Amino acid sequence: MISIYKSDLAGNLNSVEDIEVGSWINLIAPSDEEILLVAQKLNIPNDFIRAALDEEEGSRIEIEDDCTLVILDIPFTDIDANSLTYDTYPLAIISTKNTIVTVCLKNSKILTDFINRKIPSFFTFKKIRFMLQILSRISNYYLIYLRQINKKSLLIEKTVYKSLKNREIIQLLALQKSLVYFSTSLKSNEITLEKLLKLEVLQKYDEDKDILEDVIIENRQSIEMCTIYSDVLSGTMDAFASIISNNQNLVMKNLTSVTIVLAIPTLVSGLFGMNVGGVPFANSSLGFGTVTSIVLFITIVVIIYLRRKDMF
Incomplete structure (x- = not known):
């Protein structure tokens, strides 16, 4: 899909039909025809446009003639099995x-x-400033998603203490995997941003250089947050795995105690149900009541004993 926008002097963003001077061409999963059209009309190498269509493409800068290619990994959210997951994809910014x-x-x-x-003071014809505003927005979204991951892990933590299932551990594993993706992408972006800071085009205006330096600082902050959250999440997962295992042991202990208690009347009834002679109280009219009382007494004693041993 290809969309073309252009800002007027008042700062209003308008959609236009054809590529004009000072316009912004936004390509989302473009077809081969759209790639060829933009490449020929703007004299851009096809490789520049196709680079961002590779999910494994790394962050980098490349300059050829009047074209500058900047590729950065940007954060995305996806819905997987009714759960929000986080991933990164490459975004190419080509300045002609x-x-x-x-x-x-x-x-x-x-x-x-x-x-x-939603972005104030945004003009498509101010190419370098527009590029820096995109970079700043990327850093902001990394921070937003990292805070979301932290809040989501805290919500899972509240439910895991009474859990006997692996669902919460799987959710935490997905969050940890997202943090690994973010950390890898942020470190790669940091190298690219440092290289971008050395470009001559950014030396013309101190304000542009200040914006990029702020972006680099936010990127480093995101890397630190990733490291902290990943370490905390790793330790939390180990603790939660032990908690779930302990909860299962408690259930098994309770079931074992119940089995012991139920085994007493079952054993006695089995003995008195044998078709042999010499069974105690067999000829007594009060035999059933007597045996029942004895069984109940023994059962209560066993229950009290197990309760004192914290088996219930």
Whole structure:
């Protein structure tokens, strides 16, 4: 899908039909025809556009003639088995002589925020500033999703203490895997941002350089948060696995105690049900009541003993 936008001098973002000077071309999982059209019209190498369509593409910067390619991993949320999961995908930002192009496999909230005018002071014809605003939004979403992961792990923690199932552990494992993806992507992005800071185009305006430095600081903060949350989550998973195992042992202990108590009347009734002579109280009219009383007494004694031993 290809969408073309252009800002006017008042800051309003308008959708246009054709590629114009100062426009923003947003490509979401583009077809071969759309890739060829944009590449030919803007004189962009096909590899620049196709780079972001590879899920395993790493973060990097590449410059060729008047085109500058910046690829960064951006965070995404997915719904998997009725559970919210987190992942990363590459986003390509291509700055040409007169336009800026973004390419991604999926529609991202980061770019949608610009389309929905949630970002103030945003102009498509200010290419470098627009690119830096995208980078800043990427860092913000990493921080937002990391806080969500932390809150979600705390909610799971409240339910796991009484759990006997592995569902909570599986959910925590998914969160830990998301943190690994985030950590790897953030460290790769850090290298790219450091290289971007050294480009001559950013040396012209101190304000642009300050924005990028703020982005780098937020990126480092996200890396630290990832490390902390991952360590805490790893220790929490080990503790929760022990808790679930202990809960299962408690259930087995209770079931064993109940089995012992129920075995007493079963054993006695089995003995008195034998078709042989010499059974105590067999000829007594009060035999059944006497035996029942004895069995109940023994059972109560056993229950009291097991209760004192904390078996219930």
